[in-house]
Amino acid sequence: MDFRWDSSLASQYNRIAAEAADWPRQKEKFYTRAQWRRCAALGLLGLPLPRAYGGSGYGALATARLIEAFGLGSRDMGLVFAAAAHTFACAMPVAEYAEEPLRARVLPKLCSGEWIAGNAISEAEAGSDVNSLRTTAVRDGDDYVLNGTKSFVSNGPVADVFVVYAVSDPTLGHLGISAFLLERGTPGVAAGGPKAKASLRSCPAGELMLKDCRVPASHRIGAEGSGAGIFQRSMQWERTCLLSAYNGLMERLLTRCLEHAANRRQFNRPIGTNQAVSHRLADARIRLEAARLLLWQACWKLDQGERAVLDVSMAKVAISENAVQTALEAVHLFGGAGILEETGIEGTLRDALPSTIFSGTSEMQREIMAREMGL
Template sequence: MDFQLTEEQVLVRENMREFGKTYVDPIAVEIDENSRFPAEVIQKLGEGGWMGMPIPQEYGGAGTDYLTYAIAVEELSYFCAATGFTMSVHTGLVCMPLLLFGNEGQKKQYLTPLAKGEHLGAFALTEPGAGTDVGAATSTAVLDGDEWVLNGTKTFCSNGPVADTYITFAWVEKEEGGRGMTCFIVPKETAGMRVGAHFAKMGLRASQTSEIIFKDCRIPKDNIVGKVGDGLKIAMNSFDHGRIGIAAQAVGITQAALDESIAYSKQRIQFNKPISKNQAVQWWIADMATEVAAARYLTHSACYLKDQGKSFSKEAAMAKLFAAECSMRHTVKAVQIYGGYGYIKGQKVERLMRDAKITEIYEGTSEAQRMVIAGNVLR
C-alpha cells in the first residue's frame, strides 16, 4: 500500500475542504439546532459531482476509486457529520448495491440520477424487532401478477423523509418452501408506501430519520435487485461499503475534535499559563493525534483492498469499529479540555460528542463489528 496520496486525491481533499468551509461550516450550528436537512447543500454536492464519486461515469458518477471517496467523506464530516453521513448512506448503501447487483435497466433508471445527485437515496432494512438481528425482519413481498406487494414497517431510515429512491428488504416465500430475504427498489410516492414517525435525535440532527411503512405497496416485478433470496448477501455487501463511509465520517469528527482541542488549549489561560502547558492535557492531545492517524490508516487500508478488488469485509469492520470508538473517546476528551465551556450549546466540541455516538451504533453496532471481525479471524 502506498501511503502517499495521489495528486487527484490531494486535490479532492482540498476541494472538499473548501466546499465545507464555504457552504457547510457557516450553517452547521443552525442545522443541528433546528434539525434541518440542508437540502441546498446536498443539491450543491450533487451539482459538484460529489454524490456518486465511486460510480462509473457511464452511470452518472465521477468514477473515482473508493479511497478518494472516503477522503471526501472525512473532509465533509469534519465540518458537519450529518452532511457527511447523508453523502455516505446515499453512496455506500444505495448507489453501491445498485451498481454491483442491479441490472442495466435499473442502473440507467435509478442509479444514474442518484449518482448525478438529482435524486437522493435511502436504505430501509432495520425494523422495530430486527436491528442487529437482520434475519428477524418480518416484512414480506408477494408476487401478484406483474407486481410485488410489499408489507411491513421499517424504522430508523436515514434520509427517509427526503429520499427519492428507497432500497428495501423483505421476505419472499420461495416455491421450494424456504424463505428468501430479497432486495427491492421503491421509488418515492409509490402508492402504499408512506413515511411514518420522524425521530428527534441526540446528535446528527440535520440528518432526517424516520419510519417507512409499506401497506400493500405495489412495485413492478422488475424492481427486484438481484434474485429472490439475494437480500442478505446484498445487505451485508452494502454494509461493507457503508462502513468505510462511517469510518471516514468518524475520522472527520475526531480530527475536528483534535483541531479544536489544540486551538483552545493554547489560548485558555489558567494559573497564568495556557492549559496546553499541563502534561495531562498534552497527553490527551498526543493520544488523540495518534489514534486519529491510526483510524485514518485503517480506513485507507480497507479502501485500498476494495480498490484492488480484494475482500475488505473484515478491514471495513475494523476501520469502522476503531474509528467510531476513537471518535467517542476523543470527543469526550475534547469537551473535558474545554471545561464548562465545552458543555454549552453552540460549542463545536459539544456537537462533535453528540454526533460521535451514532458512529458506534449504525451500520452495525461496535459489537456487530466485533462479530464480523471474530468470524473472519477465527475461521
C-alpha cells in the same frame, strides 16, 4: 500498500474540505434541498458510482479519502451522514446489482442530487438481527406485493426513492431476503414524519409503511433471494467510506483542541504546557492515525478484490470508538465551554455516539472479527 495521494486527489480533498467549511450554518431543523444540491455539485453523491451515470468512478480508497474531507470541512455531520448513507447504502446496491434499465433510470438522479434515497431495512424487531425481517414480498405475476413497516429510515421523511429489503421466501432464512427499489409515489408507500433524536439531528429519520404496495419485478435489485448478500456488500461501503467522515471529524476536533490548548491560559500559562493536557492530545493523534491507517488498509484490500472482512470490522470499531473517545476528551479540555451548544464541542460528541451503533454495532464487529480469527 502505497498511500501517497496523487496531486489531483489531494487537490480535490482540499477543495471539498475548504468549500464544505464555507457553507453557511444550518438554520432549518433539517438539511434543505439547496444543501443537498451543494453536495451533488461537489461530486459527493457519486464518488464511487460509474461515470456513465454521472459519478466519479472512484474505488473505495479514493472515495474514503474524499469523504474524510467532507467530515473535516462540514460542521453539519447530519448532512454528511445523510449524503453518505444515500450513496453507500442506496446508490451502490443499484449500481452493483440492478439491471441496466433500472440503473439508467435511477443513478443519474441520485448522482445529480435530483433524488434523495433512503435505506429501509431496520424494523422494530429486526435491528442487528436482519434475519428476523417481517416485511414480506409476495410475487404476483410481473409484480411483487410488499407489506410491512420499516422503523428507522435515514432520509426517509424526505426521500424520493427507497432501497427496501423484504422476505420473498420465508422458508429459506437469509437466502429468502430480496431487495427492491421503490419510488415515493408508489401506491401503498407512506413515509412517516421525522423522529426526534440526540445525534445527527439535521438528517431526518422515520418509519416507512408499506401496505399492499405493488412493485414491478424489474425494480428488484439483484436476483430473488440475494438481498442479504447485497445488504452485506453495502455495509462494506458504509463501514469504510461513511465511517471515514469521522476521521475528518477527529482531525477537525483535534485541530480545535490544539488551538485551545495553546491559547487558553490558566495559572499564568497555556493549559497545553500541562502534561495532563498535552498527553491527552498526543493520545488523540495516535487514535486518529491508527484508525485512518486501518481504514486505508481495508479500502486498499477492497480495491484489490481481496477478502477484507476482518479489516473492515477492525476499521469500523477503531474509527467509531476513537471518535467517541476523542470527543469526550475535547469536552473535558474545553471545560464548561465544552458543554455549551454555541461552541459546537458537545455536538461533536453527540454526533460521534451513534457511530458505534449504525452499520453494525461494535459488538457485532467484534463477533465478526472473532469468527475471522477462527474462534
